[in-house]
Amino acid sequence: MQIVGEEDLKAAVSARKRLGALYAALCPLYLAAVLVLFFLSPHAYTWYMVGNILLTLAFGGYSVYFFTVRFFDARCYEKYVERVVNAISAKEYGVFLRREGTVTKEGVPFEALIFTVRGDEREILSVKRDLPFTAGEKYVLEVSAGVLTKYEVTDGTV
Amino acid sequence: MERFKASLRTEWFKYLIVAVLSVVVWVFAFGMYHAPQAYEKISVFFAGNVKDYSFEKVAADAFEELRKVELSSADPNANTFAHKYELVAFNGSDVVILPESVAAGTLCNGSFVEQEPCGEMFTQTEKDANGCDVEVAYGVYLPEEAMAALGKYFTFGNERYVVLIPGSSLNAGTLTRHAFEFEKWLVGYVQA
Numbered sequence: 184m185q186i187v188g189e190e191d192l193k194a195a196v197s198a199r200k201r202l203g204a205l206y207a208a209l210c211p212l213y214l215a216a217v218l219v220l221f222f223l224s225p226h227a228y229t230w231y232m233v234g235n236i237l238l239t240l241a242f243g244g245y246s247v248y249f250f251t252v253r254f255f256d257a258r259c260y261e262k263y264v265e266r267v268v269n270a271i272s273a274k275e276y277g278v279f280l281r282r283e284g285t286v287t288k289e290g291v292p293f294e295a296l297i298f299t300v301r302g303d304e305r306e307i308l309s310v311k312r313d314l315p316f317t318a319g320e321k322y323v324l325e326v327s328a329g330v331l332t333k334y335e336v337t338d339g340t341v
Numbered sequence: 342m343e344r345f346k347a348s349l350r351t352e353w354f355k356y357l358i359v360a361v362l363s364v365v366v367w368v369f370a371f372g373m374y375h376a377p378q379a380y381e382k383i384s385v386f387f388a389g390n391v392k393d394y395s396f397e398k399v400a401a402d403a404f405e406e407l408r409k410v411e412l413s414s415a416d417p418n419a420n421t422f423a424h425k426y427e428l429v430a431f432n433g434s435d436v437v438i439l440p441e442s443v444a445a446g447t448l449c450n451g452s453f454v455e456q457e458p459c460g461e462m463f464t465q466t467e468k469d470a471n472g473c474d475v476e477v478a479y480g481v482y483l484p485e486e487a488m489a490a491l492g493k494y495f496t497f498g499n500e501r502y503v504v505l506i507p508g509s510s511l512n513a514g515t516l517t518r519h520a521f522e523f524e525k526w527l528v529g530y531v532q533a
Contacts, residue, residue: 221370221371224371226375226408228375231371232368232371235371236368239367240360243359243362243363244359244360246359247348247355248345251352251355252345
């Protein structure tokens with residue numbers, strides 16, 4: 184089963200661009216609103232000023248959230264997919280042992296999976312959670328940059 | 342929502358900067374944009390002590406075309422008076438209220454605007470083109486009633502006070518004639 188591939192990279196790039204476009208569309212709307220309030224304000228301008236402060240608080244707050252969470256996550260995910268897709272992948276046989284919870288690397292949350300590979304325990308990361316691995320079962324794992332990109336169940340005879 | 346809450350915890354400093362900046366920037370911008378223009382305000386210099394600055398509002402309310410009246414003062418007995426008198430009264434004021442002794446000790450020619458005689462005028466003797474002595478009116482004495490009424494806002498000494506208009510004032514004929522109107526209002530001021 185394919186977990187990460189070229190399609191995911193395209194999707195990640197387009198998701199990041201979509202977010203950027205959304206923010207770019209909001210900027211002129213915000214600017215237009217505050218400039219209209221500013222230049223149309225009368226000498227008794229208190230409420231117009233309060234309006235502009237509230238708009239700026241909302242837009243500024245959203246900008247911080249956008250760049251530190253939404254856009255940051257999208258960018259990290261895109262970089263991760265790009266690295267995984269471009270790295271040399273290795274095929275290995277492993278026996279699934281257990282799940283070790285969430286590991287965050289470079290801004291991307293992974294599920295840590297422990298397999299026995301060539302007699303040693305090895306942590307392999309997966310960006311998709313709750314993959315249907317069964318403990319003690321043998322799998323063909325395709326790993327790229329330490330991340331699981333594809334797996335298949337084997338009948339144990341390989 | 343969880344991510345936003347987590348972001349508030351970790352990035353609180355950025356949110357705080359945004360909040361502070363949005364208030365500071367807009368207060369400053371609106372303040373600058375709506376600051377009264379030179380023709381919308383009158384700066385009054387008083388040689389003495391100001392008791393009550395509510396005069397600024399009372400005076401501004403008395404004129405429809407004025408948005409602001411600014412009061413500045415300096416005690417004639419203070420060491421710094423001469424400096425402040427020169428700096429503020431001559432260069433940044435529209436109307437100057439001086440004790441008679443200070444006005445008499447000032448060379449008014451070139452500093453204050455020559456005025457048309459109306460009421461009791463403060464004059465200085467000057468030479469005309471033919472070398473003859475002439476009396477030139479530079480200010481108006483504040484009548485007793487006006488001083489009594491203005492005593493609510495200003496501390497007057499035991500001498501008479503003169504209202505003069507500096508030549509540098511933009512409201513003395515350059516942009517408007519508000520300084521003359523203000524002077525007239527001051528001279529005729531009677532407490533409500």
